[in-house]
Amino acid sequence: MTELRGYKELPIGAVPFRLSTDYKTGDWRALRPVVDNNKCVKCMLCWIFCPDMAIIWDGEQIKVNYDYCKGCGICAHECPVKAIDMVPEPSE
C-alpha cells in the first residue's frame, strides 16, 4: 500500500495560465471579411455580434483582426449597409 497523499503533496489542478490570445484562430478561415469603410455607417453591429472579438473599432474605422477572425460571416450578414464582403482566402 502506498501512503495516501495529502492536499499539500498534490500537484496544483489544471489551472490554465496562458491567455488564449496567444493562440491564433485566423487560420481556420476559408472566407475573409473585407470592410469597405466608405460604405460603413459606424453602427457597430459587426463589433457587437462578432463571436471572436475580431472586429476592431479604432475610433475612426472598422478593422478586422485577421489573427483571430474565423470567417463565420456573421458581420457581413448583419451589416445593415452591406459594407462587409466575404471573399475566399487564396488556397495554397
Added chain:
Amino acid sequence: MAQQTLPQIPIKKGEPAYKLWIFEPGWKGELPLILNPRQLAEQKRAAILPGHRLCAGCAAPIIVKLASFAFRGPTIVVNATGCLEVATTIFPYTSWAVPWIHNAFENAAATASGVESAIKAFKKTERLPWDHVDVVVFGGDGGTFDIGLQSLSGAAERGHDFLYILYDNEAYMNTGIQRSGGTPKYAWTTTSPVGSVLPGKTQHKKPIADIMVAHRIPYVATATPAHWLDLMKKVRKGIEVNGPAFIHALSSCDRGWRHDTALAIEVSRRAVDTCYFPLWEWTPEKGYMLTDRSLSIARNPKLKQPIERFLEVQGRFKHLLRPENRHLLKDLQEWVDKVWEDLLNRAVNAPR
C-alpha cells in the same frame, strides 16, 4: 464618487485591447451600463478573449460577450461542462479575462452557491476589498434542463445570490449533438434520428424558464443574442437583484442546428419573430412582462411569422418541410401558438 479608482481598462487608439479585468481593492463604484453602440465599442471590453476554440459562428461566445458588457464590477464566472467551457479553457490556455471556475457537469449552481457563501464569509470578516462581488454562471442546456436541474433548484430554494445564464443550444453539442430536455419536438439529433421510424425527437421542450418562475426567485427572463440590448439589460437586472436570478438565452449552434455559420443572429431573430422563443421577464412583484420584439408582436399580431420561417434555415428541421410531413409542421405550429397564447394571457403588459 469613487471615480478615480474606477478600474481603467485603457484602450489605445487603434490597438486591439484584449485585457484582463483588473479591479483595484477598495473600489466601490459600479461599472456603468452602456447602451450606445459607439460608446460600448470605445469603452467596454469583453470578459471572453479571442483565441477560444468554439466553432466559427457559434452564438455562445456572443452571449458571454454581451453579458459581460453588463457586468457591474468584480465578477466570478462559474462554468458547467459543455462546449463553452471546453473550448475556452484548452490547457494551458484560457479565454477568460475574469476569475473563472469550472466544475462537473451537474453542479454549476452548487459551485456558485459555495462561491457566493465564501464571498459572504469574507465580507463578514472584512477580508473582502470590494463592496460586492457578483457570481455569474454559464451552463448549457444539457447541464441545466437535465443533469444540473436539481442543483439549480436547490440553489434557488436556498436563495443564493447569483445569476444563472443558460445558453441553450438545444442539445448536448459538445459530445456530438445528443437530444436533451431542451431539444424541441421534431428536431433531428444523433439520438433522435429522422427516418422511416422516427420524425426526430418525439417530445416537446421542457419549459425551463417557467420552472424557475415557479421557484419565485427575484428575477427570471428569456433572451437571445440577436436582441442584444434586451439581453444586456436583463443581465444587469439579474445581477442587481438580491437572490437567485435566471436567464434563458437561446444560443444557436451551427453544427447541431445545421445552418450556415453566418446565420447565428438571423436564426435567433427568427425564433422570436415566429414566437417560437418569446422574450419576456418575470418578477414576483409584476409577474410576466413581454419585452423587445415580443412586445411589438403582442401589440401588432400581424408581425408574427409562421414557424416555417424559423425552421427553413436549419437542416435539423429539413424533413418538416417535406409535403408528407405537413401534419408534423401543423402540430408544431399549434404548439407554438398555444404557448404564445398562454403567455399573452399571463403577461401584464400584453394588450387585452
